[in-house]
Amino acid sequence: MAKEILFATGNQGKAKELKEAFKKAGVDLIVKTNADLDNPPEPIESGRTFEANAKIKAHELADFSGLPTIADDSGLIVDKLNGAPGVRSARYAGEAHNDAHNNAKLLAELGGVPENERTAKFNTTIVVSMPGHFDKDLVVTGQCEGKILSGPRGEDGFGYDPLFFVPEKGKTFAEMTTDEKNEISHRGRAVAKLIKELPEWFKQFD
Numbered sequence: 001m002a003k004e005i006l007f008a009t010g011n012q013g014k015a016k017e018l019k020e021a022f023k024k025a026g027v028d029l030i031v032k033t034n035a036d037l038d039n040p041p042e043p044i045e046s047g048r049t050f051e052a053n054a055k056i057k058a059h060e061l062a063d064f065s066g067l068p069t070i071a072d073d074s075g076l077i078v079d080k081l082n083g084a085p086g087v088r089s090a091r092y093a094g095e096a097h098n099d100a101h102n103n104a105k106l107l108a109e110l111g112g113v114p115e116n117e118r119t120a121k122f123n124t125t126i127v128v129s130m131p132g133h134f135d136k137d138l139v140v141t142g143q144c145e146g147k148i149l150s151g152p153r154g155e156d157g158f159g160y161d162p163l164f165f166v167p168e169k170g171k172t173f174a175e176m177t178t179d180e181k182n183e184i185s186h187r188g189r190a191v192a193k194l195i196k197e198l199p200e201w202f203k204q205f206d
Contacts, residue, residue: 142189
């Protein structure tokens with residue numbers, strides 16, 4: 001019988017991506033999300049790093065559900081802004097997940113900065129936790145290098161995708177197909193590492 005694993009998220013788009021990646025790689029796991037739980041907690045992401053925030057979510061939801069739990073934290077790191085928006089990427093303009101306001105603030109902060117100095121990278125850190133064994137967390141990270149354009153390009157994606165230009169593809173994330181983006185994105189790279197390391201990680205609990 002396939003094992004169940006919880007993905008600590010309310011974002012069904014992210015959950016679908018993970019399920020498809022698992023299926024493609026032949027990972028025999030049933031992925032549940034917060035939507036499958038009865039009144040799950042909403043962890044406060046008070047960490048100063050992506051890993052700390054992912055661990056807060058993974059530990060709290062693993063304790064609550066009794067299931068091995070995957071959690072991730074992602075964000076945009078802009079060199080000229082000393083790493084901002086970083087862990088505050090979703091709340092950069094003060095409101096959670098308001099993409100338009102966050103993008104407007106980012107463009108304002110980078111006003112007058114020349115193109116060659118607008119370097120940035122996207123980061124995803126994924127943590128997998130087993131209830132009662134938080135000392136054995138699996139942690140993987142993926143990154144994608146790019147730069148911030150002075151205006152949005154592309155219709156797809158979400159968050160900062162229309163502003164994040166990837167030179168090796170000659171496109172922003174918002175101009176790429178899902179497959180193109182998954183191939184080179186921070187999340188795609190982190191998920192690839194996760195798939196590679198997960199079977200071995202599970203063995204220690206058999």
